[in-house]
Each structure stands twice: as C-alpha cells, then as structure tokens.
Amino acid sequence: MLRREDAVTRPASRHTAPLHTARVAWRHSLRFRLALVYTLVALALVSMIGLGVMTLLLRSMDQQFQTRLDERADTLAEAFLTGGQGLGKSPGGTGTYTMIIDEDGQVQAATPSLRQYDKAPFPFGGQAVVELNGSPARTATRKLGDFGTLWVALPEDALLDARQSATRALLLALLVTPALMLLVGWWVGKRALADLEGAADLADRIDPTRSVATLPLPGREDEVHRLLAALNRLLVRIEAVQAREKQLLGQIVHELGAPLTVLKASLSRAAERTGDPEVTRAALVTDELTFTTQDLMQLARGQLEMKVAWHFIPAATLRGRLDRLVPGTGFAGDWGGMLLCDPDRLTQALRNLLANARRAAGPEGTVTLTLTETPDHVTFRVQDSGPGLPPELGERIFEPFISGSGSSGLGLSVSRQIAVLHGGTLTGGNAPGGGAQFVLTLPGVALGDDEEEGVEEAETPVRVS
Incomplete structure (x- = not known):
C-alpha cells in the first residue's frame, strides 16, 4: 500500500547514501612517510654520532689505561733500582703483575700470584696482551740495567667492562630511538598536516553539480596555506568555466529546440497525409534529435535542477x-x-x-x-x-x-x-x-x-x- 506521506510528499531531490570520507591507508599516508623519513634520518644521525662518541670515548679510555700501565711500569722500575723494594710490596699498587727476567730469559722474581713462573723460562715473550688468571692483561717492559728486564701486566677487566657498557648503551639507543622518533614524528605530522587533512575531508564532500565551494585556509601562512589557496583559485576558475559551458550548451539547445519542434510537427503531418515511409523515417529522426536536445538540456542544467x-x-x-x-x-x-x-x-x-x-x-x-x-x-x-x-x-x-x-x-x-x-x-x-x-x-x-x-x-x- 502507498503511504499517504509517500504519495503526497515524496521528495524530488536526489536520494543518495551519505558520502563517507575516504581514508588513506597508513602505509600510503603522507604523515606516515614523513614520520618514517624523520625516523630514518634520526636513526642515521644517532648511529653516526653514537659511533663517533663511543669511538672517541673508548680511544680515550684506552689511552688512559696505557698511560696508567706505563706509569706503573716506570714507578716499579724506579722503585726497584733506587729503593730495592720487593716486588710484592711495590708502589705500583694491588692488581699489578710483575716479573724480573734475566739476560738468559729466566724469571728471577715474580709477584706472589705468578710464583709458578719463578725460576722458570719466561713464557710471555713478545706478547702485548696475555691471559692471567682467566682475565686479559696488557703488558709493558722496562730495562733494569744489569739486573735484566722488568715485566709489568695490568688487567683489562675495567676497560672491557667500559667497552661493553658503551656498546650496550649505543645498541639501546639505536633500538629505542627509532620507536620514539616514529611516534613523535607521527604526532608532529598529525599536528602539522591537520589543516590539510581537514581540507581533504571537505573536498571529498564537494558536490560538483552544485556551486563549487572553496576550502578553508589555515591561520598559518605556510606551505599548506599556499597549497589550499592555489586549490581555491583553481576551483573558482573551474566553476567559472563550468558556468560558461552550461550557458553555451543551454543556448545551443534552445536555438535547436524550436526548429526541431516545427520540423517534427511538419513531418508527422506529412507522414499521416502521404504514408511515405521515407517521410515517416525522417519524422523518427526528428524524434531522435528532439530527445538528444532534451538530454543536452538536462546536462546543461545539472541533475539536481531536475x-x-x-x-x-x-x-x-x-x-x-x-x-x-x-x-x-x-x-x-x-x-x-x-x-x-x-x-x-x-x-x-x-x-x-x-x-x-x-x-x-x-x-x-x-x-x-x-x-x-x-x-x-x-x-x-x-x-x-x-x-x-x-x-x-x-x-x-x-x-x-x-x-x-x-x-x-x-x-x-x-x-x-x-x-x-x-x-x-x-x-x-x-x-x-x-x-x-x-x-x-x-x-x-x-x-x-x-x-x-x-x-x-x-x-x-x-x-x-
């Protein structure tokens, strides 16, 4: 059954589903690309700066360690030559390994932790780094005149711990920095491109069959402002061109309509009087042209004006x-x-x-x-x-x-x-x-x-x- 309101007030306007704003997939969005570029640039900078800083830091620590080793070796050599102090009580401090080697390569004296090498051939000849008690140690030698050679070793445990700590800190920075930069870049891009995203949403809702609306301009006169202003000028020109085209098309159709109407009526009457099939076919052609002009007029007016x-x-x-x-x-x-x-x-x-x-x-x-x-x-x-x-x-x-x-x-x-x-x-x-x-x-x-x-x-x- 036809409802009363349907029969009486059925609207003549176009019924269309609401236009849903097209959303760009995250992997294709400008905001994501900017955030990704921002992250990659930040990662490259952090990597280069971190590696540079770590290299300088480790080199400085290595130099300091070598200086400390040389100072201990010099102090022990001087103490032995001038004061005759025992190796186990040398002013070099604890944690230092020392041995005295004679001209024949025999160990004549050693610190208590190296007693196993005492009175035995020297086992570390020409080695800059040796393994002592499960830890690497860097070595240095000093001449003791006629007594032979003083051999000094300083464990590198502290230096290795510092290297590992610096490496872990750099790796942590390389892992955390991209995630933070991506989030920050996404948020900054969202704020920076908010005006452009709003303009895109509004542009999706513009009905080209109506008057072309312009896009709102952001308050900041930045690149987004320039882009939207250029689009507005383009929309105004498009609207002007459309108006001229519709006006011209309407005038052409109007000029064709009257002669076609007269021609159609004349041919119809002639076909009725004569029964000539050629005249009948010509009358059908005028019908075709008449409907074509109606279609053109509809195109000129726009469907919402129907x-x-x-x-x-x-x-x-x-x-x-x-x-x-x-x-x-x-x-x-x-x-x-x-x-x-x-x-x-x-x-x-x-x-x-x-x-x-x-x-x-x-x-x-x-x-x-x-x-x-x-x-x-x-x-x-x-x-x-x-x-x-x-x-x-x-x-x-x-x-x-x-x-x-x-x-x-x-x-x-x-x-x-x-x-x-x-x-x-x-x-x-x-x-x-x-x-x-x-x-x-x-x-x-x-x-x-x-x-x-x-x-x-x-x-x-x-x-x-």
Missing part, C-alpha cells in the same frame, strides 16, 4: 508512448497496473534505454521491455539481442559521453539521473543468454481505498492522469 511532476497513470499509457517512440519494441509482463511517476521523465529514461537497445540489436534484432511489479518495487527490464556491453567499460557506461553503441553517450547518464530522481536505481550488464540488459527499478506503489481521502486532503495532491 523537477519531478508526480502523476498516477496507467502503465498502459506509458506503454503506448514508448511503442510510438521506439517502433518494434516487444512488451512483456503485466501492464495493467498503475504507476506513480513523472510520465515525461520516465518516458525519456525508458526511451533512451530502448533506443540504445534498438541500435545495438539492429533492424533484424529484438528488443523487449518487461514490466514486473511487487508491493515494494516496480521493475522495467530492457533486453536486446545485440552483442552486449563492452566488458572494459563497466560502470563507466553511465558516464556522460561514454557510449558502447555509437550514440551520443548521454542517454544512459540521463536515464540513471531520472531513476535516482524517482528514488530508484538503474543498473546494466549482459544477459545470461546474450545481449545487453538494463534494469530500472522504482519504489512500488499501490493506492488503497482507505488512503484516497488522505491524498485528496493533502497540500500537494498527486495528479491522476
């Missing part, structure tokens, strides 16, 4: 119109019901579909228009015996000036606009048995006796033809 005059008409009336406009059309289905529509607009939409089907099928082919009605939908199915739609076009077949049958490419675009204006849809494809198939679906209607009174009392009653 107005719908709702009428409640018999489906048979619509069938009679289409039979006269596109001869040779086969009709199937139930045409005994009633339709709530704009008869002129719906006739234009279906006539465009049938004319395209006739061109595709050729003079010997078949074109069938099937009407099916349910409580919820009224469906018009146009099917032809032609070669079908080019698969590479897809949904582009409904764009203006895109044609798969050699026509102007406006008919399908206008037909879909009219379908949407009625609250319906228009889809196209290839039928399973071959040929093209277009399905125009409108909301179903059925007036009941209990609602007719409400329709008559409404402010804008539906006209019944």
Whole structure:
C-alpha cells in the first residue's frame, strides 16, 4: 500500500547514501612517510654520532689505561733500582703483575700470584696482551740495567667492562630511538598536516553539480596555506568555466529546440497525409534529435535542477508512448497496473534505454521491455539481442559521453539521473543468454481505498492522469 506521506510528499531531490570520507591507508599516508623519513634520518644521525662518541670515548679510555700501565711500569722500575723494594710490596699498587727476567730469559722474581713462573723460562715473550688468571692483561717492559728486564701486566677487566657498557648503551639507543622518533614524528605530522587533512575531508564532500565551494585556509601562512589557496583559485576558475559551458550548451539547445519542434510537427503531418515511409523515417529522426536536445538540456542544467511532476497513470499509457517512440519494441509482463511517476521523465529514461537497445540489436534484432511489479518495487527490464556491453567499460557506461553503441553517450547518464530522481536505481550488464540488459527499478506503489481521502486532503495532491 502507498503511504499517504509517500504519495503526497515524496521528495524530488536526489536520494543518495551519505558520502563517507575516504581514508588513506597508513602505509600510503603522507604523515606516515614523513614520520618514517624523520625516523630514518634520526636513526642515521644517532648511529653516526653514537659511533663517533663511543669511538672517541673508548680511544680515550684506552689511552688512559696505557698511560696508567706505563706509569706503573716506570714507578716499579724506579722503585726497584733506587729503593730495592720487593716486588710484592711495590708502589705500583694491588692488581699489578710483575716479573724480573734475566739476560738468559729466566724469571728471577715474580709477584706472589705468578710464583709458578719463578725460576722458570719466561713464557710471555713478545706478547702485548696475555691471559692471567682467566682475565686479559696488557703488558709493558722496562730495562733494569744489569739486573735484566722488568715485566709489568695490568688487567683489562675495567676497560672491557667500559667497552661493553658503551656498546650496550649505543645498541639501546639505536633500538629505542627509532620507536620514539616514529611516534613523535607521527604526532608532529598529525599536528602539522591537520589543516590539510581537514581540507581533504571537505573536498571529498564537494558536490560538483552544485556551486563549487572553496576550502578553508589555515591561520598559518605556510606551505599548506599556499597549497589550499592555489586549490581555491583553481576551483573558482573551474566553476567559472563550468558556468560558461552550461550557458553555451543551454543556448545551443534552445536555438535547436524550436526548429526541431516545427520540423517534427511538419513531418508527422506529412507522414499521416502521404504514408511515405521515407517521410515517416525522417519524422523518427526528428524524434531522435528532439530527445538528444532534451538530454543536452538536462546536462546543461545539472541533475539536481531536475523537477519531478508526480502523476498516477496507467502503465498502459506509458506503454503506448514508448511503442510510438521506439517502433518494434516487444512488451512483456503485466501492464495493467498503475504507476506513480513523472510520465515525461520516465518516458525519456525508458526511451533512451530502448533506443540504445534498438541500435545495438539492429533492424533484424529484438528488443523487449518487461514490466514486473511487487508491493515494494516496480521493475522495467530492457533486453536486446545485440552483442552486449563492452566488458572494459563497466560502470563507466553511465558516464556522460561514454557510449558502447555509437550514440551520443548521454542517454544512459540521463536515464540513471531520472531513476535516482524517482528514488530508484538503474543498473546494466549482459544477459545470461546474450545481449545487453538494463534494469530500472522504482519504489512500488499501490493506492488503497482507505488512503484516497488522505491524498485528496493533502497540500500537494498527486495528479491522476
């Protein structure tokens, strides 16, 4: 049943689903790329600076260790030569290994921790670093005159611990810095590109069929401000060009309309008087041109400017119109019901579909228009015996000036606009048995006796033809 408010106040504006703002995948976003570049640059800088600092630090520590070793060796040599102090009580301090080697390479004296080498051949000849008690030790030697050679070893445990600590600190910095830099870069990029992201969201919502809106400019006159200002100037120029094109197109269509109307009427009367098939064919050509000018006028006005005059008409009336406009059309289905529509607009939409089907099928082919009605939908199915739609076009077949049958490419675009204006849809494809198939679906209607009174009392009653 047709609800009262549907029959009386069905809006004529286009019903479309709300536009969802397109979101860029994180891996493709400018913000992520900036954050990633910022992170990689920071990582490279931290790596170079950290390695440089660690190298200088370790070199300085190594020099300090060598200086300490040399000082201990000099102190021990001087203490032995001048004071005769024992090696175990030398002023070199604890943790220092010492041995005295004679001219024959025999160890004459050693610190208590090296007693196993006492009175034995010297085992570390020419070695700068030796292993003592499980730890590496760096060595130095000093001549003791006629007594032989003083050998001194200083463990490197502290130096190795410092190296390991510096290496761990650098590795930790290299692991933590990228994560922190990526988060900071992402946050900074979000703040810096907030105006650009907002402008992109607004641009997604701009309806090109209306007046082209400009984008808001950020308060800071930076590169984003310059970019948006340039886009605004471009939008203004586009709007001016569109206005001029629509005006020119409207003027051309207006100039063509009047002569075509006169020519159509003259040829129709001549065909009725003479019955000449050539004159009849010429009258059909004027019909084709008339509908083409109507499509061009619709393109010039824009689909949102279309107005719908709702009428409640018999489906048979619509069938009679289409039979006269596109001869040779086969009709199937139930045409005994009633339709709530704009008869002129719906006739234009279906006539465009049938004319395209006739061109595709050729003079010997078949074109069938099937009407099916349910409580919820009224469906018009146009099917032809032609070669079908080019698969590479897809949904582009409904764009203006895109044609798969050699026509102007406006008919399908206008037909879909009219379908949407009625609250319906228009889809196209290839039928399973071959040929093209277009399905125009409108909301179903059925007036009941209990609602007719409400329709008559409404402010804008539906006209019944």
